[in-house]
Amino acid sequence: MKKISLIKAIFTQNIWLKIISFIVAVIVWLYASNEILKGVRF
């Protein structure tokens, strides 16, 4: 697979799933960082 079509595929395949999972990842990261800063262990 050529590099350009690989990059194109990254931005076209399952784009909504990628957006939603990115939002979830940011929320999880923010929540976890907050908990760690508060000194709460998981």
Place this chain on the structure above:
Amino acid sequence: MIDLNTFLNVKALVQILILWAVIYHIFLFLQGTRAVHLLRGVIILIIAFFLFQKLDFLVLNWVMTKFFAFFLIIMAIVLQPELREGLIRLGQRHLFVTTYEKEEFQKDLKDIVVAVGKLARKKIGALIAIKRDIGLKSYIESGVLLSAELSSELLQNIFYPMAPLHDGGVIIEGNKIVAASCLFPLSESSAFEKTTGMRHRAGVGLSEHCDALVIIVSEENGSISLAINGQLSRDLSPNDLLTILKGQLSA
């Protein structure tokens, strides 16, 4: 609260990217499996848990905490086959894109198209789904598991009118015919004419639910159609079909 410097540092970015990749693959894996129904319930429970925490409902909070501990064990037991398959697949995937072994897949596509062409000439109805990213596990479970090497002859044999597996759809994953006689969901789109057959509705229905490519051969007139993302392309020649499939699968 987290300050902006912490947020913007590279370590944080790398961690978010890793989290993103993991969550994306979990979502991708869950789509099309029975785990997705469980996930809806889990999301409701998590929202309730956070609400109880925020509202300081101590008793409910305690009950939920105890329940979650058991729930995780129950989930691991119920979803054991999915978890095992997920871990096996973990090392086999690209990070954010699905690629196919080109030369091998070109041959497999030709096998599919040759079979479809022959079935169309003989006016034998066929329904073939080619899996892309989204799992088709729940549909595979509705049919008969085959896990057979893909070949034009086998495909024709499956759809032969007197054959026991000719009813329903075939699911192809890579170079394997995973299952036959599978039930696909019917499309409820009003865009269809009333005369549109069940096979076409099932083909479009499946393509509405996932990213699979679904080939439909009409037994009435032997026409070949292809459903992608709920859109049906009708009256394709075998060559058209091959070109579209190549384009879709190597995008």
